[in-house]
Amino acid sequence: MENNHLNGSDHGGHGHDDGHIAEAHHPSYGINVLVWIGLLSLTAITVAVAGINLGSLALTVALMIALVKSMFVINFFMHLKFDNKVFKIFLGICMVTFAVVMILTFFDLTFRF
């Protein structure tokens, strides 16, 4: 699907920030299995924590566990850990945006009543 007319390279003199996919750095099967076991464990922890009455902290704890899980998926299964810096910056922008939106929304809820 990619347009190959220009060989996919960055012609604007910014080749250093839009690099190639580092195909040589796939994680091994062992690492993938370890990550998978880690994800299953974190899911179990999420379920277990849901049974504890943490009050207003319950949501924060659940989100933190979800954050750790997503970092595992993004870094290992989606190869971001081995990829170019620009993609990490892209993800960082998305994460910061999401965090700010969550904070502003829940800020309202905290002060509403």
Add this chain to the structure above:
Amino acid sequence: MANGTIAVPPQTAEIDFYNVRGRHKGILSWLLTIDHKRIGILYLGSVVFFFLVAMTIGVFMRLEMLSPGETFMKPQTYNSLFTLHGVIMIFLFIIPAVPAVFGNFFLPIQLGAQDVQFPKLNLLSWYLYIIGGALAIISLFSGGGIMDTGWTFYVPYSIRTTTNVSLSVFAAFVLGFATILTGLNFITTIHRLRCPGMTWFRMPLFAWALYATSWIQVLATPVIGITLVLIILERAFGIGVFDPTIGGDPLLYQHMFWIYSHPAVYIMILPAMGVVSEIIPTFSKKAIFGYVPIAISSLGIALVGYLVWGHHMFSSGISDTSRVIFSLLTFFVALPSGIKVFNWVATLYKGSIDVTAPMLYVLLFIFIFSIGGLTGLALGALNTDLHLTDTYFVVGHFHYVMFGGMGIIFFASLHYWFPKMFGKMYNEKVAKVAAIWIGIGFNTLYFPMFIMGYLGMPRRYYDYLPEFQTYHIIATVGSWILVSGILVMFFNLLQGLRKGRKAPDNPWGGTTLEWTVSSPPPMENFKIIPEVTTGPYDHTHIHGQEDNK
């Protein structure tokens, strides 16, 4: 030598993209095309169709408001019409119009590329747009009838109404995917397909505006997708996320809706601002004043615009602390917007101004958008907003910003790039008359809304007190002037398309790369990829425009 290009071989001897023989012929050459220019033209036909439909609905709405009580339609019909008008205008015209039509057509050429990064994904975006539009049309004639919630789909009414909300919001959901994919395509194209020498700060400002817009499209649109799906689930299964009777929070809906829909306002206006930054230097015959601040202010608007959604909820019952924060953040948006306007005006200063039709639309835009922006401050301030919220003042403000901003610049873009897109010239005199005509109609239609709103006329009301009738009559007459002006404009462009004389490659003396290729451009734009050595608005090598009279 536009854009300071070197080594640009003669590009004009090639066959234009309309006449290149590809794998398919006739209608299939359009429906299966992956050429960004053809896809841009497909979008153009589609958005103009939906614009004309929504405009007609708007005329009917204004006719109904000519007198208090029933003029010629029932209240339920009126509710459905203002919903339809909003949904079609927002989701099918204003959001896609400039990026999907002119972005698709001109972004790759302005970057010195042969196409967007993902041409097939680009075609898929158009199909998703058409499927979304078709679903919206089907929703009119199926289920419980035409949706009557307003384009904001506010709960709990949107959960309770028996009209066909589910299919309509699903249509908007599908349209969202078209937007996301276009945004993704543009971001990747800008990062990876700039020609040699086209550094970030040598990109045309239209590309900068599309870059900022694309980020909002990618980051914000999924939020509305999730929200709309939750409405469908709430209606179908009563899951209790938004419905207060089963533990939901209706304000959460408003937060989620506006987390998308306020940035969406910048999806609508930022590309238009990019076009203004192209047209003003071209017709002032000088480099744009403050290139870097304008480029960065696009990102600034995208950034700050993402954080101000709460100002739509000042009277909805959100916390006082939130209201103060959102009000403060709202005022910050005025800064990057002001930077743009002041730099545009500074560019005009001591320029060799040529008031052509596109320039006339841009001047009209600056006038109208300034009124729209300043009235926005009255709505962003907590105290005045409580008086003005949900009145015609908001309707006036919204139309001054959106129609006066994006709509007028859509017309400007059509006139500016028409010779390049179609290889024909239109009648300049008629185009100018139409622009002035539209300007008069626009202000006659929408300015009385500020006064009505200030005096207390609520928005979306079918009936009103007799004291408001004079303003409604003026506004309705304004709608007739405006619509007739728009029809004259389109007729003139169609006449140009049919009978216009051949356009030169660079009729306006433009300096960006699209003016180095033939009109219409050849397939894949450039036989040899150009190399750029200076910024995009260098007029030192332009020795007067070619004859376009």
